[in-house]
Structures are given as C-alpha cells and as structure tokens.
Amino acid sequence: MSAQASGHGTMNIKLIVWRQAGPDKPGNFETYEAKGITPHHSFLEMLDVVNEDLIKQGKDPITFDHDCREGICGTCSAVVNGVPHGGQKRTTLCQLHMRKFKDGDSIYLEPWRARAFPIIRDLMVDRGALDRLIQAAGWISCHTGGVPDGNSTPIAKRDADYAMDAAECIGCGACVAACPNGAAMLFGGAKVAQYAALPQGQVEAPERVAAMIQAMAENGFGNCSNHYECQAACPKGIDVKFITRLNREFYKALVLDKVGATPPKKS
Amino acid sequence: MILDGKAPTGRIEESWDKHRFELKLVNPANKRKYKVLVVGTGLAGASAAASLGELGYNVEAFCYQDSPRRAHSIAAQGGINAAKNYPNDGDSIYRLFYDTIKGGDFRAREADVWRLAQVSNNIIDQCVAQGVPFARDYAGYLDTRSFGGAQVSRTFYARGQTGQQLLLGAYTALSRQIKAGSVKLFPRTEMLDLVVVDGEAKGITVRDLVTGEIRTHVGDAVVLATGGYVNVFYLSTNAMGCSVTAIWKAAKKGAYFANPCFTQIHPTCIPQAGDYQSKLTLMSESLRNDGRVWVPKKKEDCNKPPNEIGEDDRDYYLERKYPTFGNLAPRDISSRAAKEACDDGRGVGPGGRGVYLDFAASIKRLGENVIRERYGNLFEMYERITDEDGYKQPMRIYPAPHYSMGGLWVDYNLMSNIPGLFVLGEANFSVHGANRLGASALMQGLADGYFVIPYTIGGYLAAAKPGKVKPDHAECLKSIADVQETEKKLLGVNGKRTVTEFMRELGSLMWNNVGMGRSEASLTEAIQKIPAIREEFWKNVKVSGGGMETNQQLENAGRTADFFEFSELLARDALHRNESCGGHFREEYQYPDGEAKRDDANFCYVAAWELKGAGQEPELHKEPLKFENVHLAVRSYK
Ligand SMILES: Cc1cc2nc3c(=O)[nH]c(=O)nc-3n(C[C@H](O)[C@H](O)[C@H](O)COP(=O)(O)OP(=O)(O)OC[C@H]3O[C@@H](n4cnc5c(N)ncnc54)[C@H](O)[C@@H]3O)c2cc1C
Ligand code: SF4
Ligand code: FES
Numbered sequence: 001m002s003a004q005a006s007g008h009g010t011m012n013i014k015l016i017v018w019r020q021a022g023p024d025k026p027g028n029f030e031t032y033e034a035k036g037i038t039p040h041h042s043f044l045e046m047l048d049v050v051n052e053d054l055i056k057q058g059k060d061p062i063t064f065d066h067d068c069r070e071g072i073c074g075t076c077s078a079v080v081n082g083v084p085h086g087g088q089k090r091t092t093l094c095q096l097h098m099r100k101f102k103d104g105d106s107i108y109l110e111p112w113r114a115r116a117f118p119i120i121r122d123l124m125v126d127r128g129a130l131d132r133l134i135q136a137a138g139w140i141s142c143h144t145g146g147v148p149d150g151n152s153t154p155i156a157k158r159d160a161d162y163a164m165d166a167a168e169c170i171g172c173g174a175c176v177a178a179c180p181n182g183a184a185m186l187f188g189g190a191k192v193a194q195y196a197a198l199p200q201g202q203v204e205a206p207e208r209v210a211a212m213i214q215a216m217a218e219n220g221f222g223n224c225s226n227h228y229e230c231q232a233a234c235p236k237g238i239d240v241k242f243i244t245r246l247n248r249e250f251y252k253a254l255v256l257d258k259v260g261a262t263p264p265k266k267s
Numbered sequence: 268m269i270l271d272g273k274a275p276t277g278r279i280e281e282s283w284d285k286h287r288f289e290l291k292l293v294n295p296a297n298k299r300k301y302k303v304l305v306v307g308t309g310l311a312g313a314s315a316a317a318s319l320g321e322l323g324y325n326v327e328a329f330c331y332q333d334s335p336r337r338a339h340s341i342a343a344q345g346g347i348n349a350a351k352n353y354p355n356d357g358d359s360i361y362r363l364f365y366d367t368i369k370g371g372d373f374r375a376r377e378a379d380v381w382r383l384a385q386v387s388n389n390i391i392d393q394c395v396a397q398g399v400p401f402a403r404d405y406a407g408y409l410d411t412r413s414f415g416g417a418q419v420s421r422t423f424y425a426r427g428q429t430g431q432q433l434l435l436g437a438y439t440a441l442s443r444q445i446k447a448g449s450v451k452l453f454p455r456t457e458m459l460d461l462v463v464v465d466g467e468a469k470g471i472t473v474r475d476l477v478t479g480e481i482r483t484h485v486g487d488a489v490v491l492a493t494g495g496y497v498n499v500f501y502l503s504t505n506a507m508g509c510s511v512t513a514i515w516k517a518a519k520k521g522a523y524f525a526n527p528c529f530t531q532i533h534p535t536c537i538p539q540a541g542d543y544q545s546k547l548t549l550m551s552e553s554l555r556n557d558g559r560v561w562v563p564k565k566k567e568d569c570n571k572p573p574n575e576i577g578e579d580d581r582d583y584y585l586e587r588k589y590p591t592f593g594n595l596a597p598r599d600i601s602s603r604a605a606k607e608a609c610d611d612g613r614g615v616g617p618g619g620r621g622v623y624l625d626f627a628a629s630i631k632r633l634g635e636n637v638i639r640e641r642y643g644n645l646f647e648m649y650e651r652i653t654d655e656d657g658y659k660q661p662m663r664i665y666p667a668p669h670y671s672m673g674g675l676w677v678d679y680n681l682m683s684n685i686p687g688l689f690v691l692g693e694a695n696f697s698v699h700g701a702n703r704l705g706a707s708a709l710m711q712g713l714a715d716g717y718f719v720i721p722y723t724i725g726g727y728l729a730a731a732k733p734g735k736v737k738p739d740h741a742e743c744l745k746s747i748a749d750v751q752e753t754e755k756k757l758l759g760v761n762g763k764r765t766v767t768e769f770m771r772e773l774g775s776l777m778w779n780n781v782g783m784g785r786s787e788a789s790l791t792e793a794i795q796k797i798p799a800i801r802e803e804f805w806k807n808v809k810v811s812g813g814g815m816e817t818n819q820q821l822e823n824a825g826r827t828a829d830f831f832e833f834s835e836l837l838a839r840d841a842l843h844r845n846e847s848c849g850g851h852f853r854e855e856y857q858y859p860d861g862e863a864k865r866d867d868a869n870f871c872y873v874a875a876w877e878l879k880g881a882g883q884e885p886e887l888h889k890e891p892l893k894f895e896n897v898h899l900a901v902r903s904y905k
C-alpha cells in the first residue's frame with residue numbers, strides 16, 4: 001500500500017547522525033536524506049530505509065541496537081534531537097512513529113552518552129554496567145525448588161501493584177543517558193523498590209541496597225542531584241519516588257549497620 | 268528408522284517421579300568438573316543456566332543480545348498456565364494434560380505433556396519466591412484468568428508483561444550465579460556451529476558480534492535454548508534477531524529436525540500497514556476475553572466506519588461457528604476463520620486484510636475503567652502504532668506467524684539424537700504437538716529449564732568423562748574454518764540486492780504458499796522456487812563492511828542464508844503430511860464445513876528429518892505416537 005492510498009503524503013527528512021567506526025575511533029556527524037517516508041513508518045523503519053540506501057551505495061549502514069521493535073526488550077537506544085527515545089511520552093524509540101515528524105524536518109541522532117556506556121559503533125553502546133548492577137545484588141536468593149506454595153503468603157494488592165510499577169523497567173538506560181551526572185538511580189531504585197515492597201525481598205533488603213549503591217560507583221555511574229531528567233526520559237514511566245525509596249532503604253540499612261559503603265551523595 | 272522417545276512406561280501419574288529416581292546422579296564434588304554450554308538466555312536458557320550453575324556445574328551462557336534480559340521471552344504478554352486450581356473451578360494436572368494433548372491435536376508425546384502439567388505448579392511457586400509481581404486479588408492471593416482454548420481460569424499474569432516479569436525473574440537468578448562464579452556470561456555472541464566429536468556434542472563455534480572474532484567453546488554437554496524460527500515468514504511477532512541458525516547448524520551436524528511444518532499463526536496481531544514494514548506486533552489474546560470479533564456481513568460495508576454498521580449487519584463469526592468457545596476458540600481455528608472472512612471479501616482496513624475486535628459491549632457492561640485496568644497498556648500500544656483509539660472504535664486485527672511448535676527432535680530427557688545435545692523451550696518440538704495453547708510456552712520454557720534439565724542432564728553426564736575435548740581438537744579447528752569460509756563467501760559476493768530484499772522475497776513466498784493455508788500445488792511451487800531465490804542470494808547479495816568488526820549486515824546475511832535452507836525443509840514436511848492438524852492446514856484435507864481433517868491412521872507420528880547434505884533429499888524418521896490416557900478423538904470446539 002502506498003502512503004497516498006492511506007491518505008497521507010510522504011515526507012523527506014534530513015538526518016544528522018553520529019558515526020563512529022569503533023570504540024577508539026574518532027566520531028563525527030554525517031548528514032543523510034530519508035526519502036519517501038510515510039507517517040506509518042516507525043522511526044527504526046525510517047532508519048532501515050536510509051540503511052538500505054547506504055548499502056546500495058556501497059557505504060556502511062548506520063549501526064543501531066534494536067530487537068523486539070515493540071517497546072519491551074529495551075534494546076533500542078538513541079538520542080533524538082537531544083532527547084533519549086525521542087520524547088514521546090512512555091514510548092521507546094522503536095515505537096515512535098514518523099507521524100510525529102513532518103516533511104523537511106531535520107533530526108539529530110546520537111548514541112546514549114554516559115561514562116558507564118562506552119560506544120561500540122555509531123549509535124550502539126555497551127550497557128553491560130546495568131547488568132553488573134543486577135549481578136551485584138539485584139535478586140532474591142532462592143534456590144530452584146524447595147520454595148513454599150505461591151499462595152502461602154498473601155501480598156496486598158497495593159504492594160503487588162507498587163512492585164509491578166517498579167518492575168516495568170526495561171533496562172534501556174535512557175535514564176542514565178538523560179542524567180547530567182550519568183547516574184543509574186532510577187534503574188537501581190526501581191529494582192530495590194520492587195523487592196523492598198514484597199515480603200520475599202525483606203530478608204536481604206539491607207545488603208541488597210548497600211551492594212547496589214556500591215556497584216553503581218564501581219561501574220562508573222554518577223550520583224543523583226535531583227534533576228529528575230531520568231523520569232522525563234523513561235519510556236516506561238518509572239517514577240522518581242523509587243529513588244526516594246532507594247535512599248530510604250539505604251538509610252535503613254545504615255541504621256542496621258549493614259553498609260560498608262558511603263551513603264549516596266545528595267546535592 | 269523408527270525413533271524411540273524413551274518415554275517411561277507404566278502409570279503416567281508416576282512416570283516422572285519414577286524416571287527421576289532412576290536417573291543417575293553426578294557426585295556433588297564432581298559437578299564443577301563438567302562444563303555445560305547453554306546457548307540462549309530466554310526463559311528456557313536462563314532458568315537452565317541458573318539452575319545448573321546452582322547445582323555446581325561449570326556453566327557458560329550465550330546470547331546474541333547485549334544482555335540476557337533481552338531474549339524474546341521478554342515480549343510475552345498474556346500469561347503462564349499452571350494447574351493450581353486456586354479458583355476451585357475444576358482444574359487439575361489431569362485437565363491441563365488433557366487440554367494440552369487435545370489442543371495440540373494429538374501430535375505430542377503423552378509422558379512429556381504429563382510432566383509439563385505436573386511441574387507447572389512448581390513454576391508459579393518458584394516465580395513468586397523470586398519476587399515476580401504477579402497480579403493479585405484484593406485479599407492478596409494470586410489472580411488468574413482464562414485464556415484461549417481453556418474453560419478454566421488457570422493463567423497467571425503480571426499485567427500485560429508476564430513474559431518480561433518471568434524472564435527478569437530467571438535473569439536475576441542467572442545474575443546471582445554469575446556473581447557466584449558458577450556461570451560465565453557471553454552476551455553479543457552468536458553460535459554459528461555445533462562441534463560434534465565421536466558422535467557426541469562437545470562444543471560450539473561462535474562469533475563475537477562486537478569484534479568479529481570466531482572461536483570455539485568446548486564443554487561436556489551443549490544445551491540449545493535458542494527460541495523459535497517463524498521469522499522464516501519474514502514478518503512475524505518475533506524479534507528481529509530471532510532465527511533458526513543455532514538449531515539449523517545442529518541439524519546440519521546430524522540432529523533431527525522434528526515437525527518443522529507445525530507453525531502457529533496468532534489470530535490477534537496488528538495488521539500490516541505497508542511494504543516497508545519490518546515486523547508485526549501481537550496484541551495479547553487475553554483481549555479476546557472481553558473483545559468480540561466480527562466482520563461486516565456485506566462486502567459493501569467493508570469501507571464504512573465500523574460504528575455506522577448496525578448490529579444486524581455484523582457477522583460475529585466465531586460466536587456463530589463455535590457457540591461453546593466463541594471468541595475464545597483456539598488460535599489455529601480463530602486465525603483460519605479470519606482468513607476465510609477476508610478471502611470472502613469481507614475483511615477491513617488496508618488491503619482488506621483485517622477483522623474487528625470490538626470492546627463496545629464490554630465497555631458498556633463493565634465500564635471503560637475496568638477495560639483500561641485490564642488492558643490499558645495494550646490499548647496504548649495499539650494507538651501508538653495505528654493512531655486509532657481502541658476505546659472509541661473497534662481495533663483491527665489479523666493473524667501473523669507467531670510460534671514454532673516444531674524444532675529439534677528430543678527424547679523424554681530433552682536430549683536430541685546426538686548424545687550430549689539437549690534442546691529446551693521453543694527450540695525443541697516436544698509438548699505442543701501441532702498447535703500450542705495460549706500461555707503454555709512460558710510454562711514449557713521454565714519447566715524445561717528449572718525442573719527437567721537439572722535432572723536429565725545428570726543422567727548423561729554421570730556416564731561421561733569430563734573435559735574430554737580440548738579447544739585445539741581437529742573438529743574444533745575444522746568448525747572454525749567452516750564458519751570463516753561461509754563468512755568469507757557472504758562478504759565476497761558483493762552483488763546488487765540487500766539481505767532484507769532477499770528475506771522479504773523468501774518471506775512472502777513462505778507466507779503465501781506455506782502459511783495459513785497449504786496445498787500440494789502451493790507447496791510444490793514453493794519447493795521449486797526456494798532453490799532459485801537461494802541461488803540468486805549467493806550470487807547477488809550485497810553485504811558491506813568486513814568480518815572483524817561489528818557488522819549487523821553480516822549477522823543478518825548469515826541468518827538469512829540459514830532460512831533459505833531451512834524453508835525448503837519446512838515446505839517438504841508440510842507436503843509430506845497429507846492431513847490437516849493444528850496449525851498445519853492442508854486445503855485438500857478438510858471436512859465439508861471447513862474443519863481440519865486429521866488422519867490418525869497414517870500420520871499419528873512425529874516426523875523427524877535427518878539432513879543428508881547439500882543437494883540430497885532429507886531422510887524421514889518416524890516416532891509413532893501412542894495415546895493411552897487421552898483417547899484419539901476429533902478435536903471439536905463447537
Ligand atoms: C509477542 C509474543 C507474545 C507471547 N506471549 C506469550 C504468552 O502470553 N504466554 C506464553 O506462554 N507464551 C507466549 N509467547 C511465546 C513465548 O514467549 C516463547 O515461546 C518463549 O518465551 C520462548 O522462550 P525460549 O527461552 O525458548 O526462547 P527465547 O526467549 O526466544 O530466547 C532465545 C535465546 O536464544 C538466544 N539465541 C538465539 N539464537 C542464538 C544463536 N545463534 N547464538 C546465540 N544465542 C542465540 C537469544 O539471544 C535468546 O537469549 C509469546 C511470544 C511472542 C513473540
Ligand atoms: S528506569 Fe526507565 S529509562 Fe531507566 S532503564 Fe528502566 S525503563 Fe529505561
Ligand atoms: S527494540 Fe525492543 S524496546 Fe525498542
């Protein structure tokens with residue numbers, strides 16, 4: 001079906017894209033034309049069009065991370081006109097559609113920029129630091145098997161809902177990219193809060209928060225100075241109240257003398 | 268050859284317990300001497316790697332994404348089944364077993380399905396203990412809902428993100444083992460070959476997707492949990508990177524490929540909007556609990572706004588044809604019914620390829636806020652993609668390729684015919700027969716990983732000498748050379764068409780000829796055409812860049828090359844199976860009312876294909892299926 005048939009015209013878009021051949025290579029912006037884009041193209045489908053063109057010209061296509069293309073895997077990641085994921089509320093880059101742009105628009109496209117996320121190539125970065133935060137303590141220790149019946153401990157619906165609100169995080173790292181300090185407090189806060197709200201997570205709560213805070217520093221994430229850019233950029237609407245919860249859990253742990261690390265800095 | 272699934276004999280209720288007891292154990296002190304390579308970190312792979320690591324095995328885990336948490340299990344929306352019978356509505360292990368056998372149209376092994384139903388309850392307990400925030404009722408107990416094909420409420424869910432929450436549970440368990448040092452993780456690493464030494468699986472050859480390095484990892488057993496292959500249709504609900512590559516490479520090394528033609532077309536996806544489209548998005552079928560499916564009765568009405576079509580002019584065809592199950596009829600039946608309506612010229616939306624899913628009645632009955640609470644995120648997703656408001660006008664949906672019931676053949680221990688090669692999750696063929704019921708894939712992935720493989724792998728390893736093969740073994744070096752050779756070929760063609768153009772061409776041939784409706788003529792045509800496109804691919808594909816760098820085109824080219832080989836096997840399997848069953852609908856084999864006509868006299872078996880090398884016809888091996896606990900019967904949902 002052509003764009004005309006669907007009742008819309010096509011657009012031409014100017015793309016100014018960060019190109020960088022490798023982690024240690026210099027990078028620079030290159031300009032491309034995306035032609036014949038319909039309002040129904042997703043943002044990544046628009047990039048596909050540009051890439052098909054580049055390949056045919058014998059040039060290297062733009063490397064960008066993506067997989068599910070339905071807003072849940074957290075793989076897609078690029079800063080569009082200065083805003084991670086492009087700025088549509090609760091929308092990942094792969095779910096952003098070109099109807100949000102108009103013919104003749106210029107779009108700047110850059111990778112996540114944060115100390116903890118080294119660039120691999122073009123728009124693709126290494127977010128292994130987020131995995132390392134979870135590896136530090138982002139779990140509830142339970143063996144496979146030998147656990148009680150699922151209904152043995154009732155959990156208030158409000159607590160389950162609160163935990164789920166936090167658990168919706170897709171681990172994309174936009175919060176880190178948006179933060180002037182490159183902090184992972186929203187990501188980390190969401191994990192700490194999810195478990196802190198559940199009875200199963202109580203046993204290890206103090207150790208968990210302490211280890212995660214320490215891992216943040218070790219992995220190159222900055223401190224939180226309450227800018228709340230993270231919440232604005234988050235495609236899943238993760239609330240900064242979870243950062244407050246993280247801080248509260250941390251001070252609780254401090255009181256219990258479970259903390260070797262220094263408290264998170266506040267401005 | 269007649270294959271033996273090694274299912275235990277005796278009373279089915281005791282079969283798994285008895286078998287577990289009979290399996291050999293590996294001495295705890297020796298476990299760390301055994302290295303297990305787990306490829307895939309979805310529900311099946313992550314749960315397996317975490318559980319095996321916890322038992323003390325020395326595990327290496329691989330995935331092509333940058334993080335294990337991004338495996339496509341993350342995208343599952345609807346829920347996970349278990350036979351808990353919490354709602355007291357008549358569920359039981361036996362009923363879940365029965366429903367799965369029947370839903371699969373009697374093409375699965377009974378003992379495997381029984382075991383699945385039996386351990387389903389442990390899965391829920393496990394996930395709750397991990398902190399998975401399942402939906403709860405106001406008293407704080409676990410909530411359930413009913414899902415396509417079941418008349419009991421046995422589906423546990425976490426909003427519209429059940430797969431995400433279960434995967435994050437398994438991912439955290441895996442992360443704990445990584446910290447403990449029992450699991451070593453290799454993300455952005457793609458398996459491109461299986462290393463077989465003296466007939467046993469002892470390693471894998473991988474490409475580091477960042478640096479391009481090609482190397483071999485050796486181990487004492489290999490576990491493949493690499494997901495499904497429906498991207499062979501190009502447009503599907505799978506992620507862009509999902510491929511047949513890992514299991515296809517294993518098949519080329521001798522593993523039998525079972526029932527490749529059993530693919531599932533999901534009835535509730537957002538219809539395709541244009542040619543540029545790169546994937547299709549699923550709308551959870553839980554929507555069918557409250558949405559009513561219809562098309563206009565009259566062709567003239569198809570272009571009218573739906574709200575202007577009166578009640579009497581609407582054909583609620585599922586409710587009409589299947590009064591008992593109505594809008595909850597199983598997936599294959601619902602998908603085919605949608606196609607029929609559209610083939611009849613009564614489809615709606617672009618190209619007439621869509622049917623309505625209407626919430627007006629439920630909104631009137633329950634209020635918009637209840638619907639919003641149940642499915643809010645799905646309505647949001649629909650609006651983001653289509654720019655239409657599902658609360659105000661009916662959604663448009665159309666079937667799309669979604670799940671592969673087929674996969675590598677495994678015995679009751681989940682071991683393939685190659686000793687030491689285990690296959691879990693969607694990558695194997697085991698429990699879903701010819702059609703998978705909703706919310707049963709998550710259950711299978713976690714059953715395989717948490718509760719089956721930790722036992723059955725011991726049975727193999729107990730008799731194996733650890734560390735038998737070293738990385739400098741001739742087979743490893745040969746495997747690396749082969750992978751490098753293929754890469755060189757792909758980079759060397761330097762033709763005129765892109766990988767995506769080829770994949771689109773293959774996909775549309777597969778969808779049109781080997782998709783929802785298949786006939787001898789359409790399949791024969793596909794089998795003739797595939798080799799021609801494949802040849803052109805190898806002469807005219809253009810892959811830019813080099814091997815020793817991050818190169819997404821090269822990755823896609825390799826996956827596409829495998830789909831080109833595999834697609835032919837899929838079509839052959841469909842052509843050989845002269846019956847209709849589950850997701851496999853052969854137009855020649857139907858009853859006058861259009862229902863699938865199964866042929867138990869001739870096809871009550873698993874078709875396991877052995878590849879014989881390029882240019883040679885694959886050889887068919889059969890595993891006969893015996894039904895001793897559920898009687899073979901025509902599957903009726905009327
Ligand atoms: C949109 C959608 C919704 C769904 N909803 C439901 C639902 O509600 N309920 C339900 O029960 N089921 C549902 N399913 C089905 C279910 O999600 C999948 O069948 C299941 O999650 C598959 O899990 P898996 O572990 O087998 O594979 P996956 O989760 O696909 O994982 C595959 C893993 O293998 C890795 N891999 C693949 N190839 C290679 C390679 N060559 N080298 C290295 N690594 C490789 C990947 O990196 C990944 O880690 C849904 C599926 C989809 C697509
Ligand atoms: S908190 Fe939001 S922005 Fe940060 S990783 Fe999670 S989903 Fe992404
Ligand atoms: S590609 Fe998965 S969230 Fe965007």
